[in-house]
Amino acid sequence: MSFACLPISRVMLSSPGDASQLRLSHAELPPPAAGEIRVRHTAIGVNYVDIYHRDGLYPLPVWPSPLGVEAAGWVEALGPGVSHLHIGQRVAYAGPPVGSYSSARNLPAWLALPLPDAVADAAAASLLLRGITAHMLFTRVYRLQAGDTLLVHAAAGGLGLVLTQWAKTLGARVIGTVSSAAKAALARRYGLDHAVLRHEGNFADAVLTLTDGQGVDYAIDGIGGDTLAATLGVVRPYGMVASVGQVAGDPGPLPLSLLGPARSVALARPGVFRYLSDPARYQEGGLATLAQLAGGLTLPVDSEFALADAAQAHRRLQSGQSAGAILLRPDSQP
Template structure:
């Protein structure tokens, strides 16, 4: 029996599923059996699983999943355990990572389309890539497609000490930008500054729009990236220079700004607003792999992952509670 043949049977896996939309208590751990991978598929045994805010959107039903019950999670790293028919792009035993739909990474193992697997070089650890591959692809989309960032640009990043924020800060600095970030505490300000942030604004203590205008001599930033939504997004429109860009990439805020009055964009302000979706971006395999490789190159060049905590897979609900509380620093991982 060959090594490949020895892995072709069914395999046990632990999974975190939701049977209905709701709060963190909707997460349930079950034991399941994976069938052999089908044509064009691989089976990957996870070593590290990323936790993202989109997982919460899926859990609550803000972003509906195709059907329920469903396994949550859209990002992980692991080792290829089995190959389905007609797969020759990876090999059994190879380290890989992936990000994006379909959901299903909250599991000790899963079957996955082989074309979503990104082979990992030896100098990129599993935990590092699992903590920020989706965020890295998002950052690549934002800085290469939505508003091509260039040296000398000024960028505003909300939640600069969060999982996405720390990636945005470091990546923008690598491109020669000046980065202003909002934070909720002195400790988070120091963390973001340690990762390259030029100016930290304590949004609980001062009006961030006024602070941005002070820091930019009344001009506003070239580009603002907001994952908060609600009133924060509306206020952010006033922090951008004429003909600048605001990218709305999330809606953590419970309040909803409702339909947007176009007069908030212009003609007086003359700013652009984009609502880019990284899942839509990754439907193109060329863009997906391009973003993944850009992230790996950034890691190899010194991008530092900040992993706030590593919890057992069985404690996925606790990971969600921590992320929703707004008290997390950096990213959270689940360990199968």
Template sequence: MSTLAPSAAVATPHAPLTHATEVRLHRPGDATALQVERRPLPAPGPGEVQIRHRAIGVNFVDIYHRTGLYALPSLPATLGVEGVGEIVALGAGAAEQYGLALGQRVAYAGPPAGSYASARNFPAARAVPLPDGVSDASAAGAMLRGITAHMLFAHVRPLRPGDTVLVHAAAGGLGLVLTQWAKALGATVIGTVGSAAKAELAAAHGLDHAILYKDEDFVAAVKELTDGQGVHYAIDGIGGATLARTLEAVRPYGMAASIGQVAGDIGLVDPALLGPARSIALSRPGVFRFMTDLARYREGAAATLARLAAGLKVEVGGTLPLEQAAEAHRRLEAGETSGSLLLIP
């Protein structure tokens, strides 16, 4: 777990910053396209707060932004969609409308991108105050993943006690959160992992059954574990050819949610893969689309903080200095990480 300081207030003066170190992208490319730059930082505008970051979450969507798979609004741009920090300056209305204060710890997830920075200005409406019991590391590793879990299990397909769920990459940062969240809702969770060590890690976070996908056919293993029926709900962040196989692991009238494409584009999906013989549903939900609605965003953030308060464990698999964001991307793409990966300014 991380050795980052817990929730105690930072003993530093609260004054607007004039410059920030940022990790910028000028054109799509591999990890070497990331450039560390020192840039001016203006005072926060109306409805904004200026946040000095203490921990920054690294997510696969950052890689999608870097490669151009998911286009950013414009380039050059600062990457990153998740961060935790303290408020060092308030724009007009931030205190009155949103109850925020200097020195307050806040977290956030989602657009606008720009968290790969020592400090930034951010919409006050999307800055979520952190309670004292939630550490910087836990919040930075859980906010985006928690909102994703809430979206999947409360909105895409409400999870019911007794359901069986398949989670791919169960030892990853999102996989560990999904596993614990589903277990808390009364589900049985089957997860695919890449090694025995990752299976042990996932089991320590509540996974009921681990499938080493490199050694066995995960569809056959799922069928065996479910008496030939398949799972009620499958979460597939792998994409590529894996999605078609994931559909085979879903029982009639169940659902698969495609939430990523680490292994490549899912391409066109033939409706015949869904039914009528199989009679299953396929959803392609996007957490960024979910968070465009401010009420849903704050609902998901509140649900995440509630889960953390109830004991959700955030496994921090590694921390790197902000300036080594390119190395963080390399490790994530190579599958060398488990749990959450954080950048520290």
């Protein structure tokens, strides 16, 4: 079946820079090629990786470039050879190629995960990438088990809340660092066992006190900067630290002496995009996330913005004041 080109709206980035570089533009979307589908977006997730793409920390392959790695919507057209999906079907996807900041787009059909009736578009758009990240962190980087103690930095952020809920389903005890009493209360509502306020002193001392000086089994750090080195000191011998972001900046070179032999700590730098590049892993993580959603995994929506206001969404995320998901809502017409 053939389809005409479709006028769409999309957010484009002409070169690396701050949020003011984001521009809404219009384009003609060609029919989906063989093995592709066209998805009409209803909800678009805003993630910190979008900021890393925007400012050039994670380079994009071409300029100017679209932005965005996560969305939900419905199948509007099928390319040749696609038979496992149907027009009108609700789907979500996460990962490269970038381009989810758009009213509609073409993408490889294998990326589209059919959504159960019980999973809303907004939930899928805000949780899929974070859920697959949690699956990677808890099954491939370190197999979290009942009785383990987990430390999550920025526990009231989007990823932090997902990690906390997922870890609790596995029977783990979760300690989280937060920036305010309000965020501590929010994180506790989503299952956090112990909240450590970062502005009230050395978080490392608090974590060691909570673990009777033994340290946690596993720590997940999305803050970076000086936080990563400090985190290495609160993990038990032969425990694991996963560095998954650097909101506070690049931690710089770390001497091996921070890992051991006295501490005997392992450090991982896992990339979820590398994880998603394998279709089998992507399906496994995506289906596990949808199962968690069906079981009650949820995320508060901090704010929603029109597609044309993507720059405001980025500023909100970078402000450090958001708690939960930030979504873009495309108009029904470009």
